[in-house]
Amino acid sequence: MGELVVDKHVKYILSVEKRKDSFESVVLEHLRMNGAYWGLATLDLLGKLDALDSNEVIEWIMKCQHESGGFAGNIGHDPHMLYTLSAVQVLALFDKLNVLDADKVANYISGLQNEDGSFSGDEWGEVDSRFSYLAICCLSILHCLDKINMEKAVNYIASCKNVDGGFGCTPGGESHAGQIFCCVGALAITGSLHHVDKDLLGWWLCERQVKSGGLNGRPEKLPDVCYSWWVLSSLIMIDRVHWINKDKLVKFILNCQDTENGGISDRPEDAVDVYHTYFGVAGLSLLEYPGLKAIDPAHALPVDVVNRIFFQK
Amino acid sequence: MDAEEHILRLSQDPEWADLTPIPQDDGPNPVVPIAYKPDFIETMDYFRAVYKANEFSPRALQLTHQAILLNPGNYTVWHFRRLILDALGIDLNEELNFMLGISERNPKNYQIWHHRRWIAEKLGTDAASKELEFTRRMLSLDAKNYHAWSHRQWVLQALGGWENELDYCHQLLEEDVFNNSAWNQRYFVVTRSPLLGGLEATRESEVKYTIEAILGNPGNESPWRYLRGLYKNDPKSWISDPQVSSVCLKVLSAEANHVFALSTLLDLLSHGFQANQEFRDAVDSLRPSNSDPADSDLAKTICSILRHVDPMRVNYWTWRKSKLPSAVSV
Ligand SMILES: [Zn+2]
Numbered sequence: 001m002g003e004l005v006v007d008k009h010v011k012y013i014l015s016v017e018k019r020k021d022s023f024e025s026v027v028l029e030h031l032r033m034n035g036a037y038w039g040l041a042t043l044d045l046l047g048k049l050d051a052l053d054s055n056e057v058i059e060w061i062m063k064c065q066h067e068s069g070g071f072a073g074n075i076g077h078d079p080h081m082l083y084t085l086s087a088v089q090v091l092a093l094f095d096k097l098n099v100l101d102a103d104k105v106a107n108y109i110s111g112l113q114n115e116d117g118s119f120s121g122d123e124w125g126e127v128d129s130r131f132s133y134l135a136i137c138c139l140s141i142l143h144c145l146d147k148i149n150m151e152k153a154v155n156y157i158a159s160c161k162n163v164d165g166g167f168g169c170t171p172g173g174e175s176h177a178g179q180i181f182c183c184v185g186a187l188a189i190t191g192s193l194h195h196v197d198k199d200l201l202g203w204w205l206c207e208r209q210v211k212s213g214g215l216n217g218r219p220e221k222l223p224d225v226c227y228s229w230w231v232l233s234s235l236i237m238i239d240r241v242h243w244i245n246k247d248k249l250v251k252f253i254l255n256c257q258d259t260e261n262g263g264i265s266d267r268p269e270d271a272v273d274v275y276h277t278y279f280g281v282a283g284l285s286l287l288e289y290p291g292l293k294a295i296d297p298a299h300a301l302p303v304d305v306v307n308r309i310f311f312q313k
Numbered sequence: 314m315d316a317e318e319h320i321l322r323l324s325q326d327p328e329w330a331d332l333t334p335i336p337q338d339d340g341p342n343p344v345v346p347i348a349y350k351p352d353f354i355e356t357m358d359y360f361r362a363v364y365k366a367n368e369f370s371p372r373a374l375q376l377t378h379q380a381i382l383l384n385p386g387n388y389t390v391w392h393f394r395r396l397i398l399d400a401l402g403i404d405l406n407e408e409l410n411f412m413l414g415i416s417e418r419n420p421k422n423y424q425i426w427h428h429r430r431w432i433a434e435k436l437g438t439d440a441a442s443k444e445l446e447f448t449r450r451m452l453s454l455d456a457k458n459y460h461a462w463s464h465r466q467w468v469l470q471a472l473g474g475w476e477n478e479l480d481y482c483h484q485l486l487e488e489d490v491f492n493n494s495a496w497n498q499r500y501f502v503v504t505r506s507p508l509l510g511g512l513e514a515t516r517e518s519e520v521k522y523t524i525e526a527i528l529g530n531p532g533n534e535s536p537w538r539y540l541r542g543l544y545k546n547d548p549k550s551w552i553s554d555p556q557v558s559s560v561c562l563k564v565l566s567a568e569a570n571h572v573f574a575l576s577t578l579l580d581l582l583s584h585g586f587q588a589n590q591e592f593r594d595a596v597d598s599l600r601p602s603n604s605d606p607a608d609s610d611l612a613k614t615i616c617s618i619l620r621h622v623d624p625m626r627v628n629y630w631t632w633r634k635s636k637l638p639s640a641v642s643v
């Protein structure tokens with residue numbers, strides 16, 4: 001198993017362009033903003049954010065912003081809530097939120113709130129509790145939560161709660177660890193965790209740990225490194241993280257490393273990618289693995305960045 | 314219909330000669346630089362040109378088809394395709410046919426499901442049976458596809474078609490009784506179908522159904538949680554219904570995974586259930602020989618056993634034990 005191969009992971013993130021498997025590169029093109037967030041947040045957690053020139057990144061990000069205030073996944077694409085949060089998070093990593101017209105971004109987001117309190121992902125209207133999280137997290141970072149109808153937003157999220165204590169994408173949707181992170185995260189940010197049945201949800205979440213030590217996202221599904229993040233961050237927000245076996249989970253994540261070329265995969269022996277590298281490192285950070293920066297479970301940003309935003313520290 | 318066969322050589326096609334392609338701008342020094350294939354570059358360069366010119370034409374529609382085959386995740390192309398479909402007044406049933414192959418190759422692509430939803434919304438109730446059939450087909454490839462379930466729930470609520478849904482859930486559970494998505498859908502149907510009369514009306518038959526599933530596989534988490542859900546907002550009936558406590562007793566007396574039976578009994582006790590000697594004997598027989606001596610408090614004994622048989626969650630069971638009222642025993 002061994003240790004976290006920090007230098008290899010840094011090298012992997014910086015050299016993502018070297019692997020020219022065309023299919024992967026094509027499907028990444030439109031969500032480059034997410035890729036940038038995963039890569040840069042990983043570098044920051046590893047203490048190596050200065051390996052990149054922030055000015056070039058920021059220049060590119062601002063070229064992805066639309067008239068409407070929302071951000072696209074890449075230059076020349078349409079704006080979407082998914083990429084708007086990633087853009088704001090990357091600017092926060094670099095301490096460059098001041099280049100934004102916060103009101104403009106906030107107006108874009110508040111314009112996507114629906115009558116029932118839910119949020120659409122973009123002008124085309126798809127509704128999902130994930131978008132409630134993206135909106136609330138983004139507005140929180142921008143100090144603009146007053147721009148939306150908070151009571152309705154919270155009530156909509158609460159309506160996605162199931163009898164097993166988990167949350168789904170819409171009312172009645174199956175509980176899923178990714179959706180649970182979004183709902184619990186949004187409720188945590190808005191000070192509304194009283195809507196969560198913490199003991200029941202905590203048990204459901206710790207039931208996600210399987211024999212190998214890894215976590216799955218739903219009953220009877222395979223474990224996957226990215227669920228380390230969704231499940232762990234939720235457990236931390238409801239104060240129940242000690243209910244899982246941390247040592248076994250650390251081992252599972254470390255076993256998913258490519259110790260030769262860097263990067264982390266979803267399961268041992270699978271191919272690595274930026275997405276799972278980020279969630280693996282972020283999961284280890286939540287598990288207080290030595291040498292990593294601490295990460296805030298609700299905002300998915302390093303704690304020092306969050307402190308800077310909310311306490312000017 | 315393979316993407317390779319379909320690629321138009323746009324730069325050599327006189328039909329496209331009037332348009333100047335616009336190359337991709339990846340910014341000065343890409344953070345996550347991308348290597349593109351030549352056919353992808355050409356298609357996208359022309360796409361950017363029609364997109365920028367707001368060209369809602371048959372050839373632009375054809376071009377979005379090609380761009381989607383090359384990258385079905387590109388949401389901007391899908392958006393633009395919808396604008397063209399609207400502008401040209403294309404028959405949306407044809408569009409559904411166009412989507413079939415792409416959907417089967419990309420079952421977890423958000424854009425495809427979103428596009429499908431947009432079409433069904435426009436077609437209205439006429440689309441209900443077609444959409445239910447389509448999701449059934451997708452779920453036959455992966456019975457836990459989250460997008461397919463989400464789409465199906467939307468179809469039922471927005472367009473109707475509840476008549477056979479409970480049978481469908483039964484069919485999926487016959488195929489795989491561990492399928493949590495099918496259990497969730499079952500709960501969705503009994504709580505929301507306008508035809509069944511809600512939880513109260515269905516509880517009796519549902520409890521029977523669930524107990525049978527539990528006895529078949531006592532280690533299956535889903536039906537245990539479903540059983541609890543059937544008594545939502547009615548904990549009194551849950552505690553007093555002999556069917557609930559007796560399924561626990563049956564499982565405890567059998568050679569099986571006892572975790573959920575023990576935890577359910579623990580929940581019942583915590584809510585005031587009074588266990589008789591039969592329960593005590595069944596629990597006692599599960600005590601590992603090297604464990605703590607039997608506690609006169611049955612709930613405490615159960616926690617000790619769970620710590621033993623479910624070591625991964627030892628901290629959870631320890632916490633459950635610590636939360637028990639201490640005045641009961643001694
Ligand atoms: Zn994953």
